[in-house]
Amino acid sequence: MGHAMETPMQRGSVRFENVVKRFGEVVALKSLTLEIRPGELVTLLGPSGCGKTTTLRLIAGLEAPSAGRILIGGEDVTHLTATYRNVSMVFQSYALFPHMSVLENVSYGLRANSVAKAEAAEKALEGLDMVGLEGFGDRLPSELSGGQQQRVAVARAVVLEPEVLLLDEPLSNLDAKLRRHVREEIRQIQQKLGLTAVYVTHDQEEAMAVSDRIIVMKNAEIAQQGTPSDLYNAPNSEFIADFIGDANVLDCDVVEVKDNVAEVVLAGQKLKVPTTHAEKFNAVLIVRPQNVRMVPASNKTGLKGNVSYSAYLGNQMQYTVQTKVGPMFIIDNTMGEVFPVGKDVRLHFAEDKLALVPS
């Protein structure tokens, strides 16, 4: 079916062409176009209600698009239901079948795809080995801890050797310490099997930690996509800057743009900031908290400020400093001089690490 003259795409690729999804009056996706390459782990990141889970469910075939085309491995699957798509999914709630043993859970997909019983059991056991659950096959899901249930869910999805593995906030039911451990495991399995994976989360740190590429979504469309460092160092909007890591967003005047460097005036201070823009534009300045250095007020240069809050966190100090351009959040990792509340200070900026985004 469909247009055979497409550029051939490899197994494991995903492509959305102008996909629209409406739920009655509500628009969940406005004309989304995206491409996911085979073998990469892409995270869909965004605040709740941004359309990231809808996108995932569209790839799975659990929702049908209102318009547009979806291709998996170069084949048009727009009208195929989840049953007939070669993708599998790890659910936020794990969705383990409570009345089946762990082994029955893991071999369920194989059995549903008419794999013989013995072979299915064998593959399922291999899958359990892979996630470190050998010997747990006879247990019921309710007899496992949260982290173990999680791994069963992963095993159940990967034993089918899907073209695309979908993960819907897989860590949200785990406690903070376990999360780091399990996300490393998921990443390792994904890389070992060379699976294409699409990962949904609203936790930017998690996204940064596991992804080859992040697609940030906002208001039913893509806000920005790129590698974690692209997004962190060169955000294209105030939203991205604020969403990926902490940022101080400051009003400033752009005086001149030349050779990818913008000359910026911030409360009388002149700064040279890297930019991709070729011409002058209205912008706000993005300052990461660790890119500001506090010096005593006796210094002649730097933005004047007054410490209104300070907190000791063991490996770092966190400050809020009141300045002419508003309050600024500052992190000091050097653990050098400590500035108490009420102290006047001067602020120096690491200019090459600042970013400008259109206002």
Next chain:
Amino acid sequence: MKKTATIWLFIGLAGALLLPWYAQDSGFWTFEWLFGGFGSAEAGSALTLALFHGKWWLFPAVLFIGLSGLGLAAIKKHQMLARTLIIVPALGLFTIVVQGFVIGRIGPNYFVEFLSANGAADGQIGMGAGALVVLASLLFMLTSGISGSGKGRGDAFIVGLIGLIVALVAVFVFFPVSQILVEAFKTSEGELSLGGFFARIFSPRIWSLACVVSDSRCGPAWNSLFLAIMTGAGTTLLGLAFALIATRTNFRAKKLLRVLTIIPIITPPFVIGLALILLFGRAGTVTELLNEFFDVPKTRWLYGFWGIYLAQLLSFTPIAFLVLIGVVEGVSPSMEEASQTLNADRWQTFRWVSFPLMRPGLANAFLLGFIESIADFGNPLVLGGNYNVLSTDIYFAIVGAVADSGKAATLAIVLLSLTLGAFVVQRFWVGKKSYATVTGKGDSGQHASLNPVLRTVCYATAIPWAAFTAVVYSMIIFGSFVKLWGYDHSFTLEHYLRAFSISFTNGIRWTGVAWDSYFTTLTISTIAAPLTALVGLATAYLLVRQKFWGKGAFEFSTMLSFAIPGTVIGISYILAFNVPPIELTGTGIILIIVFVFRNMPVGVRGGIAAMSQLDKSLDEASITLGANSFTTVRRVIVPLMGPAILAALTYSFVRAITSVSAVIFLVSAKHNMATSFIVGRVENGEFGIAIAYSAVLIVTMLTAILLLQLVIGRRRLRREDRVQMHGKIKINPAGT
């Protein structure tokens, strides 16, 4: 798509070419039609009848099946085939239905001259196995076409299921009810008239208020309304008292309280009426005692409003209790605790927090009591006296000296309007305002206990009432062992013997008068129960788990039959299924069908409740793992729905045994049901045998419930036994 359609094509071909198109006098399963040959005029298939017996209007049945087959064989393009499989079977269904209505039993109903001149003058009888198979085949080819066209998410199984249930509800709920409307529009000459319709609907015979100003009787509509409002209010208050005691006090015999309120569900409808007669009738125990010691004159006060009212309060208070216990429990303890930490005392907490939160639930309970009362048939039949209500008037219009189906239809429409009105208010006004929020989050914390005054009030109402209920029920047992109540109180087994004696001379002979109806009842209930559960739970599955166009209307229509009083269903079935194309009156099938569609809403509700507790991601997990909907249902949903299936089975079985209102119109000499047999005995004044039979029915139902628990409960139990060793089973897979 293609596979499913091809299977149905062959089934359809068999139906059109081999099976007898018309219903067989000797019944299908005797297979006598096989020997008559499908070439005969009686047992012919659509093809042979059309070719050799001049019934050319059956050609489309063969034609459209054939065309679908051609399409399946010739069309290679997927979309084109899907479209063909939508259009061709749809046309086939349409023409078959049209011919069924146009050509009736004694000749054409429409286009009379033209059709009579062309071979249809003799008319035709009701459809049979061949027609059924052909229609099913066309329907499922149509649904597989729809699923293949890629509109919507459903696979062939889901779309087929939707199509099947829509078709069943259309044929067995909407079609009969619409026949009442048609009947009510008809004048005595058989013509349709709008003016006559309104004149009848608003006739003073139905709406008279004469009783307010004079001694003459009021119209049945006002009587029914007044009774329903009183019953709704009464059952709600009593139910609330019970619910408060069960949840907010340390009352010791709470369990007993629950049992006492569950019993009425397994009580045949007029048993309470009979027991009341034994207590308060002219020869009743209480009447006699009062007469003897206080010289209170013996009167017939029981036969009229107060008798019905008392019986309905006894019958429907448990329903209010069941609703309100959920409501009272649904008020989150943390809200009450919050109120108390804000220094409100117990009375203030109840008045300002708990009660306002319960208010929508109370309205709900009231409306349910209202609907139950207005639809009630058994109690007014036994105790009505001169107090006419709509439901019994409908019955008397049909079985009276002159069967007046027009009058019955008119009364049925009035009754239907009242219940539907209440139903709509309940669904769209009260239902939306409900605060009862079950979040699924465990709410620890304690319900505030009642303040002393309120507690005393609750005890003072509920405990005497519970005691009264106990007395009423013990009357059933006593009454069945007594020769002639009120006159001769000597012990006897005579009633049981007359009803259930067995003679062993010349082998076993079931000589008791009740055996016939007893076996029929058991057989029909046993067949109806699984079908009801199946249809109800399948509908629940579609409503909870599937998205499709027109789902809202679909849900409303399946719940509709809940709001249709049994008497209305009964009369509508007589009107609809007494003539071709579907002739079912006098058969056992019509009884099964009426049970399935009357009790289906309960299966739907129960299924929805159970299915909503199953995390939706379980189905989605199964589907993304490559299982289709059918496998998902079979391997994931059904195993997790054990309790709901059990409840649906039990309920539909019990309801089939105790139901009387719809059944009484549809029984026949060959297929008599227990309840209508008992009504007959009551009408003859043979209370002893009626009560003995009722007691046997209650025991039968209890046994059946226990058996079902054993058979179906076992699989679940084993699972739990196994789990017990390690920990508790969790249905919600998210839990850690």
